[in-house]
Amino acid sequence: MSQNNHPTTPRKSSTFDDYTLSEIRRAAATGIYDIRGGGTKRKVPHFDDLLFLGASMSRYPLEGYREKCSTEVVLGTRFAKKPITLKIPITIAGMSFGSLSGPAKEALGRGATLAGTSTTTGDGGMTEEERGHSETLVYQYLPSRYGMNPRDLRRADAIEIVIGQGAKPGGGGMLLGQKISDRVAEMRTLPKGIDQRSACRHPDWTGPDDLEIKILELREITGWEKPIYIKIGGARPYYDTALAVKAGADVVVLDGMQGGTAATQEVFIEHVGMPTLACIRPAVQALQDLGMHRKVQLIVSGGIRNGADVAKALALGADAVSIGTAALVALGDNDPKWEAEYQALGTTAGSYDDWHEGRDPAGITTQDPELMKRVDPALAGRRLANYLKVMTLEAQTIARACGKSHVHNLEPEDLVALTIEASAMAGVPLAGTSWIPGKTGF
């Protein structure tokens, strides 16, 4: 009897799944690694693996629509003469003009300003659009120093020294030639149309001892007015945070592997760096060990999507969070209304990540004059402000349920974990037990 009379269901390999097979074929056909935007797409332990306990017999909740739950956050209280006060604990992460269009940068500034928070420049200098439309603007100080100048340094509200980012700790950047318009080329002092590499290390300092002197220089240039942030990717959060404090940071920005990038090798995004959830507690521990928790503020980013994520990050010890990918989605990135065009690019709404190619149907990650018209800065800014307000209301809802009159009063004790992995990473007990792996016995 032939075996074909008893066919088994075709079985695909878990190891060589469809995506893996397509990647092998793509590599074989092109001879180059895959580059894309965004953060990790793999499933990693995240805020969804945590739950709040809420108030009960032993805790006293606050009335949802009556009792105040504050959200204000002050950043830069350690050394800066002019700390920043934000109405909400959610900021907009650094994204460059060059990777984003001018109207998209303007929309980020408008949205952040409407919501009472800050936005951040990126690897490409400060544009008039974003300075003009951002009440509070953080100016990134990057290894490439594209567009860096003392005038912009002085008209910034804070300076963020970028050591790394979560999508690619240890990596530099690349803006491909197709996005180098005349304006981008001029701002970066490079010929039009060539691939622009952004260095992975700063050109004029190495290590935290040098960085301390670099910070002294920046403070002297700006009269000690501006808060100085240090942004690190999620690699060795305990030591990196401790060294950032040692180097003189006012604020530490910590970005986990879900944090997006404009363009990096897929292998880098998916295989280097730690999930955001795994980074927060070691960073907070470093601050506590140095007696600097709440004195040096901690901003956490990488995969923040809603008010619950905000509340969980704050409960674990962050002072604020930062959003990048979610802000772009609020502006219109990956909107299904452009589905036909996503299909034409060989992808689908929700999966589009070839931001470096400059053909973004939503008009956000492009320098194409026609495509970028699709972003109405006022309208997109309003959408971002709406989204930020919803996130804030959600975080307040949770904080009140936990009996907190300020979102900063949320604490690890308010949380439990759904999985052993999340419990170990967040340092909160597995739900229904008093067990924290590595800390308490059964």
Added chain:
Amino acid sequence: MPVIDLATTPLRELNQALHDAAAPGHNDTEFEVLNPKGAHAVAVGVAAPVSIEVKGSVGYYCGGMNEQASITVHGSAGPGVAENMMSGTVVIKGDASQYAGATGRGGLLVIEGNAASRCGISMKGINIVVRGNIGHMSAFMAQSGNLVVLGDAGDALGDSLYEARLFVRGAVKSLGADCIAKEMRPEHLELLEGLLAEAGITDVKPQEFTRYGSARTLYNFNIDNADAY
């Protein structure tokens, strides 16, 4: 002429006095700084056409982000001298440490002694003239501007160079990726003559230099060039 003695005056007061020189109503145009003794961030962020004489050696980042000022260091300079300079002139009578003129956008940096490694790293329009030798990895990823070296250059000169021009009179130990020797055309001789004159150098001729620049083969990524990176 204000004389600021760093043995008795905090650095903050020095830099604030220099910054105030740009404000209306301030007429001082010449400053003297005594006893720098290797202090960091001396005369940074100055934005006025003033002259500053520093009598001694300085630490990191002297003249950082300078605009318009003429700063002379009568001694040696630590790492990152004149980093990100916009305009003006910085003259170092002695030697300079690493990253001299890093990311500089304009103005003239003259080092009368030697410069260490990574001189002119990522330079973006500055002109740098070094009377002595320069160390390894100099002009790494240099984008724009001119680097003139009367002595020798170390390993990997001009690695991953963009459009900056490099002129070396002595020996080059090795060239970095995508950096090649190029023909010295009349316009380059003229440019070099002007730079030497600006730096106050009269005892050498432009014809004694070799020009180096980018081969431009790495400007757009090509997998077949991967070995060069």
